[in-house]
Amino acid sequence: MSGEISRRTFLRGTMAGAVVIAGFDASLRSWVSAAEIDRATALAEDFPSFDGMLLLDDASRAAAADDFGHLVHRQPLAVLKPGSVSDVVKLVQFARRNNIEVAARGQAHSTQGQSQVEAGVVVDMSTLATVHEINPTNALVDGGTRWLDLVTQTIPQGLTPPTLVDFLELTVGGTLSLGGIGSQAFRFGPNVDNVLELQVVTGEGELVTCSATNNVALFDAARSGLGQFGLIVRARVRLIPAPPNARLYHAFYSSLPAFLSDTETLIDDGRFDTVQGFAVPDGAGGWLFQLETAKYFSPGNEPNDASLLSGLAFNPGTQTAQDMTYFDYLNRLAPLIAFLRQIGVWDLPHPWVNLFVPAANAQTLIGETLATLTVDDVGQGPILIYPFNRELFRAPFFRVPDSRHFFVFSLLRNAVPPTPERVAQLIAANRALFERATMLGGKRYPFDSVPMTKHDWQKHYQPLWGKFVSAKRHFDPDEILTPGQGIF
Ligand SMILES: Cc1cc2nc3c(=O)[nH]c(=O)nc-3n(C[C@H](O)[C@H](O)[C@H](O)COP(=O)(O)OP(=O)(O)OC[C@H]3O[C@@H](n4cnc5c(N)ncnc54)[C@H](O)[C@@H]3O)c2cc1C
The missing domain is CATH 3.40.462.10 (FAD-linked oxidases, C-terminal domain)
Incomplete structure (x- = not known):
């Protein structure tokens, strides 16, 4: 097995106290650290290599089992700190093949376990937080970017999103998964109506770019989609001139x-x-x-x-x-x-x-x-x-x-x-x-x-409940995404 260990050991970095996962035991359905790997019975052959880290230690899992509400605690089996968009793709594909549930966590400012997943994998989006591009009409940002980090870069250039949440430490992806309201929304609408394009990793593990003219069904599903259809890994958000x-x-x-x-x-x-x-x-x-x-x-x-x-x-x-x-x-x-x-x-x-x-x-x-x-x-x-x-x-x-x-x-x-x-x-x-x-x-x-x-959920979405269900069947057919919302 030691040859297999080196083949399947994918340590890409270290964090104090963090235990990085080196494999998945398909028969026991448990993650395996490098230290435990020789005790594993049937290591999954297709365990991916990540640019970031998939963590197994108690501290990482306990942090992902809490949110701003401090009311609900669902312990995941592992936490992915993605080092790239392709890490999210690989994780979702692997999770789907192995019937493991996955949820994105922005800054966990939901209050009822919405970003948690019992015995699944939490994708901590805070490691995907780069502002890639700012131009006079829009900015391309990672899903884990906080609005604070975006406006800190746009305002010196005389630019701002037209509408912002009141609390700037929310993430772009988390906000777009809910809606995004604040003091300017009466004039410009919510954040979901001020986004031009999204890159989404669907529940099938496909990376898809969508907008009002391209893959419209996914664009309409992912915006305010409560994480049900995909993980928003990038967004092109609208910018306008900022007042002084x-x-x-x-x-x-x-x-x-x-x-x-x-x-x-x-x-x-x-x-x-x-x-x-x-x-x-x-x-x-x-x-x-x-x-x-x-x-x-x-x-x-x-x-x-x-x-x-x-x-x-x-x-x-x-x-x-x-x-x-x-x-x-x-x-x-x-x-x-x-x-x-x-x-x-x-x-x-x-x-x-x-x-x-x-x-x-x-x-x-x-x-x-x-x-x-x-x-x-x-x-x-x-x-x-x-x-x-x-x-x-x-x-x-x-x-x-x-x-x-x-x-x-x-x-x-x-x-x-x-x-x-x-x-x-x-x-x-x-x-x-x-x-x-x-x-x-x-x-x-x-x-x-x-x-x-x-x-209640059916009533919440009426008359669009049928559309909501068919979008789920289409984009997340195995229902592995974001179970913490309790919709399906
Ligand atoms: C102090 C405070 C102030 C707030 N102020 C406002 C406000 O001014 N305006 C407003 O509209 N809301 C506000 N909210 C609510 C906020 O919009 C939601 O909490 C939302 O959850 C965004 O926060 P987050 O980025 O931490 O996402 P999380 O709470 O981590 O995630 C929210 C949901 O979206 C999913 N998710 C997270 N990231 C992604 C992603 N990249 N792709 C797909 N799904 C994802 C999660 O799994 C979860 O189901 C506030 C909440 C708090 C606690």
């Missing part, structure tokens, strides 16, 4: 109807470049509504505050304005997140719920929820409330309400105390809120923590 500065406005409302109505006015009249909002404690057990908008400008052309704020029904005297660079605007959450990491809030369980609700029912859902919600129910986490224009959400599998305007309503909870009982209570509350939202024409943004049945 932003003036950030805040103002507070006591009235939910006035707040909702003003935010709809603002996404219709487009006087601001960004529109967002939050519910914040009013200090007396109730809630205030905080409008957050920004207007871009270049020095010498400062915005006219009076005209921008005219006609809005916020509580007089609560408005503020603050100038900053465009980059600091995009990265505005960084100081808060550094603080939350420092005080340990980042490590708490996060049973988040993130819903989209038609504008006509926003007041009902949000009003009745906030009537009984306490600050403790969100563990002082933020509550997001802001609207979008439906016509700009075109990627078919990004499921949002069918109404001209719809709102995001998110309870970004910290579970305090961080006990299993408290987590279970909050997840049950998420489920109840999801059911109420669904009755009101709402949809879920499925990176959050809501238990779903197969029937």
Whole structure:
């Protein structure tokens, strides 16, 4: 067997404490390290050679069995840190032949095990994070690139993606697998509608380039595809000229109807470049509504505050304005997140719920929820409330309400105390809120923590459930990809 060992030993590098896999025992269905290889009974002949590393050690597997939610822990058998796109192709082909499940992990900012895979292989996309090309209209980036790393390179060149997520540490591939919403989406639509081309490794292990004119079915499936059809290894994302500065406005409302109505006015009249909002404690057990908008400008052309704020029904005297660079605007959450990491809030369980609700029912859902919600129910986490224009959400599998305007309503909870009982209570509350939202024409943004049945998923995709299933049969016929979503 020792001749076979050298043939099948594919160590391509070392990491402190990491155990690199050297083979796969096909009869025991287990991975084998170099040290264990002579104990293996039936090494798979077709075990590939990787440019990166396939890891077996406990620390690597435990890290891949956790995510931002810290609620679900599914232990993979191995973690691939790909050194190339071809590593992803080889892994998926090998996994398919050997009936092993695979999931991509961006930065694991989903909250319910969506990027995890029990007894399968997690592909840690963070090692595929190169910005390959930036030109005046688009950038070609690896799927594991964080938006922060992209804008750090584009902004000095006067360029930016038109629409960005609020938290720039999300990956391009993970965001495009969900949808990608943020403060500019009311004007430019979500990230999935601002991507020109994708390179996808399908569940059959084929590397396919797709766009709105080429392999359209895969382009439509992979965008907001929740990792069901392929792994996004590269994306060509749209760029536009970046403004130099932003003036950030805040103002507070006591009235939910006035707040909702003003935010709809603002996404219709487009006087601001960004529109967002939050519910914040009013200090007396109730809630205030905080409008957050920004207007871009270049020095010498400062915005006219009076005209921008005219006609809005916020509580007089609560408005503020603050100038900053465009980059600091995009990265505005960084100081808060550094603080939350420092005080340990980042490590708490996060049973988040993130819903989209038609504008006509926003007041009902949000009003009745906030009537009984306490600050403790969100563990002082933020509550997001802001609207979008439906016509700009075109990627078919990004499921949002069918109404001209719809709102995001998110309870970004910290579970305090961080006990299993408290987590279970909050997840049950998420489920109840999801059911109420669904009755009101709402949809879920499925990176959050809501238990779903197969029937819920069918409803989620209706009337496109049949298309979703046939895309799965076509692109991932053996159903090896991304089981953590629990759809199939
Ligand atoms: C603090 C925080 C802030 C957030 N802010 C926003 C926001 O502003 N806007 C917004 O839209 N969302 C936001 N989200 C949600 C976020 O979009 C999702 O968490 C999404 O999961 C992207 O994060 P990620 O890159 O870490 O991907 P992961 O969570 O690692 O992956 C998400 C899903 O996509 C799959 N996947 C990951 N990479 C790929 C790939 N390359 N190809 C195919 N499938 C892949 C995974 O298997 C998993 O099923 C936020 C989440 C957190 C925790």
